[in-house]
Amino acid sequence: MTDRPPLPRPxxxxxxxxxxxxxxxxxxxxxxxxxxxxxxxxxxxxxxxVLLGVIFVVIVIAFIAVVLPQIAGLGDTWKQVREGDPLWLxxxxxxxxLSFGGYVMLFQGVYVRDDxxxxxxxxxxxTMAGLAATRVFAAGGAGGIALTAWALRRAGxxxxxxxxxxxxxxxxxxxxxxxxxxxxxxxxxxxxFPGSDDWAIxxxxxxxxxxxFVIALLLALMPPDLQVRMQGYARRRxxxxxxxxxxxxxPAAISSGIRxxxxxxxxxxxxLAGSVAxxxxxxxxxxxxxxxxxxxxxxxVIVMGFFVGMLANLLPLPGGVGGVDGGMIGAFVxxxxxxxxSIVVAVLTYRLFAFYLPTIPGALAYLQLRKTVARWxxxxxxxxxxxxxxxxxxxxx
Numbered sequence: 001m002t003d004r005p006p007l008p009r010p011x012x013x014x015x016x017x018x019x020x021x022x023x024x025x026x027x028x029x030x031x032x033x034x035x036x037x038x039x040x041x042x043x044x045x046x047x048x049x050v051l052l053g054v055i056f057v058v059i060v061i062a063f064i065a066v067v068l069p070q071i072a073g074l075g076d077t078w079k080q081v082r083e084g085d086p087l088w089l090x091x092x093x094x095x096x097x098l099s100f101g102g103y104v105m106l107f108q109g110v111y112v113r114d115d116x117x118x119x120x121x122x123x124x125x126x127t128m129a130g131l132a133a134t135r136v137f138a139a140g141g142a143g144g145i146a147l148t149a150w151a152l153r154r155a156g157x158x159x160x161x162x163x164x165x166x167x168x169x170x171x172x173x174x175x176x177x178x179x180x181x182x183x184x185x186x187x188x189x190x191x192x193f194p195g196s197d198d199w200a201i202x203x204x205x206x207x208x209x210x211x212x213f214v215i216a217l218l219l220a221l222m223p224p225d226l227q228v229r230m231q232g233y234a235r236r237r238x239x240x241x242x243x244x245x246x247x248x249x250x251p252a253a254i255s256s257g258i259r260x261x262x263x264x265x266x267x268x269x270x271x272l273a274g275s276v277a278x279x280x281x282x283x284x285x286x287x288x289x290x291x292x293x294x295x296x297x298x299x300x301v302i303v304m305g306f307f308v309g310m311l312a313n314l315l316p317l318p319g320g321v322g323g324v325d326g327g328m329i330g331a332f333v334x335x336x337x338x339x340x341x342s343i344v345v346a347v348l349t350y351r352l353f354a355f356y357l358p359t360i361p362g363a364l365a366y367l368q369l370r371k372t373v374a375r376w377x378x379x380x381x382x383x384x385x386x387x388x389x390x391x392x393x394x395x396x397x
Contacts, residue, residue, distance in 0.1 A: 085291070085292045085293075088288050088291045088292035089288075089349075091288045092285050092289055092349070092353050093353060095284040095285045096285055098281040099278055099280075099285065099354070100358065102274045102275070102276070102278035103278045104120065104123050104127050105270050105271075105274030106172065106270075106271050106274030106275050106278060107126065107127045107169070107274070108120065108123050108271075108274070109269045109271025109272075109274055110172065110271045111123075111157070116155075116156070116161070118155060122155070122372055125151075125368045125369040125372055126148055126152070126369060127148075128361060128365035129147055129151070129363075129366035129368075130145070130151075131358065131362050132144075132358075132359050132362025132365065133146070133147040133366075145170075148166065149162050149163075149166060152166075154373045154376050155373075155376055156376070163257075164253070164260055165257075167258070167260070167261075168257045168258075168264065169271075171216070171257055171258050171261040172261045172271050174212075176272075176275045176278075176279050177279065177307060177310075178210075178212045178213055180209075180303055180304075181205045181304070181308075182209040182213070184202075184300050184304040185202045185205045185209065185304060186203070186206045188304060189202040189203045189206065193298065193299075194300065194301075195297070195298050195300050195301040195304075195335060195336075196301070196334070196335045201308060201331060201334050205304065216258055220258040220259055220262070222255040282306070282354055283303055286306055286328075286346070286347070286354075287299075289346045289347070289350040289353070290302070290346040292346075292349065293345050294339070297332065301332070301335050304331070305331040305332045308327070308331040309324055309328030309330070309347075310324055310327070312327030324351065325348060328347045329343055329344055
């Protein structure tokens with residue numbers, strides 16, 4: 001019987017090697033994700049597209065100033081523009097700058113924490129670029145939210161923190177909106193403020209604002225880790241339960257954002273003051289626009305007409321053109337404005353200052369932001385290279 005050489009044993013799997021392979025694959029996927037995030041999805045801008053956007057804004061301004069009055073039959077009334085008080089128009093321009101200053105303050109108060117820093121210039125670039133995207137894409141500001149989230153991730157804020165802080169940012173922003181609807185609507189309806197008491201433009205918006213607060217309160221009571229708590233239920237109940245578990249992440253995330261916003265208010269952060277300044281100076285632009293061409297309505301009417309008209313911003317109109325303009329004009333006419341023509345002039349002047357003109361510096365801020373993001377990427381690659389070199393030095397020691 002011939003002795004046969006022993007068969008080679010199959011190589012034993014090293015669990016540590018498998019773990020290292022998995023870790024390397026995970027890091028590689030993360031790097032790929034980082035590379036994919038280098039460019040803003042769905043919002044690709046270049047100098048050429050920015051120039052075209054500026055031309056579009058100029059055309060819109062010319063349309064509002066020349067063509068629209070003729071279409072609307074306001075040719076005679078539009079002569080008020082030539083007789084408008086330039087001092088009040090200058091005041092409206094100042095209020096515009098202060099409004100966006102409040103927006104930057106809100107942004108700084110929410111996102112800039114002890115473990116995450118941004119300069120005021122960087123915050124300005126993100127907020128103004130986001131506002132420009134909001135103007136371009138309308139639909140309730142979805143374009144601006146997407147761009148802001150992208151920029152924050154590029155700045156180094158973890159994705160979950162971006163989601164939570166963005167929800168807190170939105171809550172703090174629109175809490176002032178809802179509060180104004182409640183206070184102004186009930187105040188006008190019950191005669192506490194001078195102005196129309198028509199329930200459709202006072203009581204109804206106030207109830208909508210109050211319902212928003214109630215819904216937010218109920219969502220705040222929901223545990224932020226609801227999805228984790230439902231893991232056992234999802235394992236026992238099958239595929240449908242797993243889908244329900246994933247869906248539970250939405251109200252849980254909203255709950256987390258609401259709780260963070262309440263924390264900002266309790267701690268006296270400047271975030272809430274920034275939100276009040278943003279909306280307050282926005283309304284002041286409208287007030288100054290009325291004063292430039294005549295008398296302004298009572299403050300309560302201006303506040304309600306402003307916020308009721310702003311609801312039209314949810315309409316997915318191209319560039320947001322026409323929706324809010326028509327909504328505000330309709331709201332002030334419903335409040336019993338003495339001159340429909342004067343209302344049109346004042347509202348369009350407000351939109352010129354608060355909506356169309358800031359799109360130009362917003363587009364320029366986006367170009368600045370691209371350079372800032374490129375710098376952040378270079379700094380991140382340098383940190384990774386230094387860390388890898390330090391790890392290699394330790395391994396060779």
